[in-house]
Amino acid sequence: MSTFDALFFHFFQYYKSKKSKxxxxxxxxxxxxxQSSLLLLLGVFFAGFFKQMHVQTMSSVKAWTLFGLVVIFLYFKNWIQYSGKKRKVLNAKVLKNRKLHYNIWLLWLLPVVILGLTYVLYQAT
Structure with a gap:
């Protein structure tokens, strides 16, 4: 089970009692x-790196379009992966093995921190 699976099931277990539907x-x-904030961080890092190396790879409009398409793909991939039988099997494994202990507020803050780091990296380039 990957880290993303564990985070998904932590959110699933936390909100299951509060907002079941x-x-x-x-x-x-x-x-x-x-996942999209991590992808954006990676994209900004490589854009700054390629700019420093004077490599022209693609325009910013094409890069933002590609980012948007990848985010849509990520959403549908996650939706398909975690809405069917696989989610039920993995959920049973998680419940059987251990209870996850993460602070929900820190997990919600994680994408915000990553986006802040992305902004700082973007301003540095």
Missing amino acids: KTNSIATFYLTLL
């Missing part, structure tokens, strides 16, 4: 937000 949507949204 929207639990899967909230967990999928969080996972997509986290």
Whole structure:
């Protein structure tokens, strides 16, 4: 089980008692937000690196379009992966092995910190 699976199931377990009908949507949204913010951080890093190396790879419009398409792909991948039988099997494994102990506020703060770091890196380039 990957780190993203563990984070998904932590959100799933936390919100299951509070918002039972929207639990899967909230967990999928969080996972997509986290993955897309990490992808944005990587993209800004490599854009700055290529700019320093004077390598012209693609225009910024094409890069933002590619980022948008990848985010849409990530959302649908997560939606398909965590809405079916695989989610039930992995959820049973998580519940059987251990209870996850993460602070939910720190997990919600993680994408915000990553986006802040991305902004700082973007300003540095």
